[in-house]
Amino acid sequence: MPAGRAEQVAAVLPQGVLFATPPRTTGEEPRTPQTEWSLTSAWPHRGRSATGTAAVHYGAGHDRLTRPMIFADGFGHGPSDMRGLWHRLNASYPPHRHRLLDQLLAQGIDVVLLGYGARHTHLQANAGVAAACVRRAISERAGDTPLIVGGVGMGGLITRYALAEMEHRGEDHQTETYLSYDTPHNGAWIPLILQQLAYFSAALAPGGPGQADLIKSPAAQQLLWAWVESGRYSGPVATASPLRVEFIGDLRRVGWFPARPRKLGVANGAADGTGRNVPPDAPVFEWNALDGLVGVTVRTQPDRGTNRHVGGMRAVPMWASKSYTSDVAPFDGAPGGTMPSYGMLADKLGVPIDTRYRSACFVPSVSAVALQYDPLEWPVDLYTDITALSPEQSQLDDFQCDAHNSEHGEVTATLAEWILGQLGK
Template identity: 75%
Template sequence: MATHGTARIDVELDLRHEPGPAPPGRAQEIAEVLPGPVMFATMFATAGPAGEAPAPQETWALTGAWSHHGHVATGTAAVHYGAGHDRLVRPLIIADGFGYGPSDLRGLWRRLDTPYPPHGRRLLGELLAQGFDVVLLGFAARHTHLQANAGVAVACVRRAIAGRHGHAPLVAGGLCAGGLIMRYALADMEQRGEDHQTGTYLSYDAPHNGAWIPLILQQLAHFAEHLAPAGPGQAALIRSPAAQQLLWAWVPSARYSGPVATAGPLRAEFLRDLRRAGWFPNRPRKIGVANGAADGTGRNVPPDEQVFAWDALDGLAGATVRTQPDRGTRRHVGGMRALPLWATRSYTSDVAAFDGAPGGTLPVYGGVADLLGAPIDARFRSACFVPSVSAVALQFDPVEWPVDLYTDITSLSPEQSELDDYQCDAHNSEHGQVTATLAEWILDQLGK
């Protein structure tokens, strides 16, 4: 289990490297060997496999139902009519997830409608065949505050109700952060006494209790941005409001030493706002799926192992990255150097070994290693992003995380989840991937 009060990171000057004056042009040399793109952005790209996505029958331009911190978010919804419909009859809203920049709704369609084995069925195609009108909800800034984008989700629900022919209850939910955004939107509508007319809430690998990106990689993004400030901002996604709100452990800079669990004030604020709204909506039936396994089986990503070492400019610049150790005190997780400008080593205390935990995965280590051109063993490329215990919304404190990441969820009673029903994948699959286990369960649940 993780402990909010003692989970921390400490960064120390690496005394093996004596600082000295930087030769002229050294900073520019180092900046040129650092990655240019925003780190992690491609890992959260909406786009699915190449191919055509059908043109929607309707497109809605949406403005948030409220402002948050003085900002009114906007978005777009693409409406695809179900079989036999020439108008909106049975809306099913799926909100897009976490990422950098605007949603790509055509890419989101391709991602969710990718054929899954063994028979090549397609989730969205099957939903359309069942008579659901699929409404894909996107956001102009996926990385902004979840509360702001929840205002866009409210506007989408209102538009669906106003444009619906008949009285079929809505299905509303989302992928990843989209699941949290829709959860907040529906709960807030109930709190305000507004009828959202939603019969089923559906979350797809949503980090209900938090998500994980390795702390050493967060630091590495800040390190690269600090040394190459003229670039596009390698840490822009990690620094974004949505990242601060989603990640259980977060660091604000490469040299930050201090607590990491719910360290960002924006996460604490979001959890307070969510509690004020009712935590979960009460009226709809709440169901969800997790890309992680249910039986407590993790992946072959052992704690406290070197993932990759990067060297450039004959050793003047470089980084060492290790998997997250399993708790302990002052456990080494890596270091960074840009001599003579920078030489640090990082240590964590009382942070659980999230990387190999059961859950939906992302190629975070592999993606960063590829940007740097560093060799990496295949088994270390991906790490847990949304632990299974978070995706199925087990009832535990999302700040303290007093839960074993390797909990055998199959042994728990249904009452230990905030959801009315849920399904985990047969194995630990990539976050947001549509698999036969998850798709067939969703189709069965919605077809009842």
């Protein structure tokens, strides 16, 4: 290898943890909570106990916890950004610029925002933190009004498991309503070529935190329907991580969903099967640096088939590879809550990208509304018209999809107004 080549390559590759969403801000200071709780997991997982924090905001007319709603943080790396979580859930939404958390507080609902010491650790471990939060809310509550418990994205999956595990252990969680917000009940999606690019960057530009730290984390392995273990991995992607297989087994062991609460959910994706204008097997961007010695080719996920090309990476003379997939559905353009996954990487590389390719599906609508199908095999059409299905085909008691495919976790009028109506019943 020419002297200094490794350092040259490292200098032009993206830095920092890839696919970690940037902190949310609204230009306004978040509401100061009346109190904060430091939490330790109600049970250990793999011999270790997770930790977390809850920010408690009293509803209108309350001077102590009276009608608690625990709402958990979602997918990310490192500790929860509690200010960012408030900004994300309380962002004003058109047309009247209302704010969901402010509206809940005005209804007399005490909002308890739940964060984790390590969002990227095992879901079972952070479910223990959620269970500890439920216990604390019950002990602090004035009166006996039942709890509302849920979360955004991964937070909804963690609280789903926590409530089911508490029931399995014979513990009364005193929860009347479970609410998930664009939760990947059957799995989420990050393009496979982008996962491999994270490993590629981490291998050639080492340092901490690494570009692949979120992708290779336990949470990502358990959350993603399709996951790869390295930049050169080739093989099945739905069962590549034993951690996902184990988590699904644990969910089944505790009853799959909690049985006692009314189970509600909203999806940022459309319900009528309308996807986004992201065609399968299309070029997204090409990036070259150091006079072509380093380069990346990125394509959208093809529509199944055998050994379909999705891109490649090179860093002469250290690395050269092309990536292919077999029998993987065209997730990128599917109806669902979106993430600017292609756009975030293109921006880090300083390469132009067509606007329609910036965002890809992250949580398919069929996953967010918990349709009944095998979460490993996924024998379901991503473009299913959910409006044409009978209610019994969802494992939720009721759900609402957005009017269009919006960003994952975004608060929109369609979803906020439905939640306010359901919780006000």
